[in-house]
Amino acid sequence: MLDVIGASTAGTASTNKGSAIDTLETENNFDFPQIFERSSLHAQVVQQIEALKMEGKESRNSRASRRSSKAASPVLATRSRFIQLLFVLSRAVISSWRNVEYNLLRMVAGLLLSIVFGLLFYRTSDPSNLAEVSSKMAAIFTTAVFSSVVGLLATIPFIDGLRPVVARERSTCMYSGWMQGLGLVIVEVPYLLVSGFLSSMIFYFIMSLDFDGTHMIIYFLAHTLIGFLLVYTSHVVSYALSSAALATLVASSIVSLIFLFGGLFIPGPGMPPGYKWLWKIDFLRHTLSTMVVPQFFCNATNDTTCPTILFASPQGLQDVFVSDFVQSFLGVSYSMRWNGLYSLLGYIGGFIVVIVLLSHFVNHIKR
Helix, strand or coil: CHHHHCCCCHHHCCCCCCCHHHHHHHHHCCCHHHHHHCCHHHHHHHHHHHHHHHHHHHHHHHHHHHHHHCCHHHHHCCCCHHHHHHHHHHHHHHHHHHCHHHHHHHHHHHHHHHHHHHHHCHHHCCCCCHHHHHHHHHHHHHHHHHHHHHHHHHHHHHHHHCHHHHHHHHHCCCCCHHHHHHHHHHHHHHHHHHHHHHHHHHHHHHCCCCCCHHHHHHHHHHHHHHHHHHHHHHHHHHHHCCCHHHHHHHHHHHHHHHHHCCCCCCCCCCCCHHHHHHHHHCHHHHHHHHHHHHHHCCCCCCCCCCCEEEEEECCEEEEEEHHHHHHHHHCCCHHHHHHHHHHHHHHHHHHHHHHHHHHHHCCCCCC
16 A cells, blocks of 8 residues: 555665565456545545545635624633633733833833933023023923933833734634723823822932922923823824834834924914914923923012013013013913823823723734
8 A cells, every 4th residue: 555655665775676556457357546545444535635625615614704794702711701801800910010121120210311411411400591491391391201202212122022922822812902902001000100100209308309299299290190101102102003113214204203392392372373283282282281381380460579581572672570471481381280290191092992901802913
């Protein structure tokens, strides 16, 4: 039989003589291939081959129907959604805790940036002229953004590294895709709270900002919420785009745009109408009313000692109150400080919804 299929080594012993099976066929007039084709064994083999072909076709059809109807997940997922979410969340906590570069280094980098910016702008803590007022506004705005950009850039490789594992487990219907996105969103909360509070507190006291209790609380909250927004921005681009390199490029471009049109370097009131909509949708503009304006606020109606600066106007040099100048220059008022904080929370809620939807419906790894 081995000779029939070409797997025999009987003929290699002597190259000049025929194989034993050839001799046997010649002497007894046997034709083994024809004998095998007429045997019951051949009929059984043919039936088995046909059965395997039919089984393969049915398997392909069933997989196609499952993909189209999306009906396999509820059947195969034997655990409740709550248990699935707990599993994903616990694993995300372990993965984050074990990843030193992802949490410790970005936290340390944020603290170092707060110290560096605080020391750079230390002399502007009590501004007495227009240049120092502008420097103090820029210091408050820039420190909050740059200390949070570190978290944005560190998050993208972490999420991209989880893609193969998540794709494999989703294909076996261990859990729904949105649970992975929601789990990573929840895991970020304690790290962002701690790093945001520490970095803002260090900068706040180095710069000797206003020690009014309400102003301190608003500043700490706004500084921390900026960290949430930028990190969740990296979540959105990581799920939406196919590679970490492309996601990093797009995230960096987004940060540049929101930083430029945040309302400080190009004030909103004086912005040309053609691209003023960029300022309207920019979430960083809400930090001006929560972080910047309260640090300069002084009620000139009841307090005659409010600081003033010389300002060049068409009528010549005039003394203007610093508080009035900052509110007029930025186009926001002191009364909007809490509304700005609520707006930041609204943006965070919107980002979470987008993250959950992208993590559930977008999958860049194909089987």
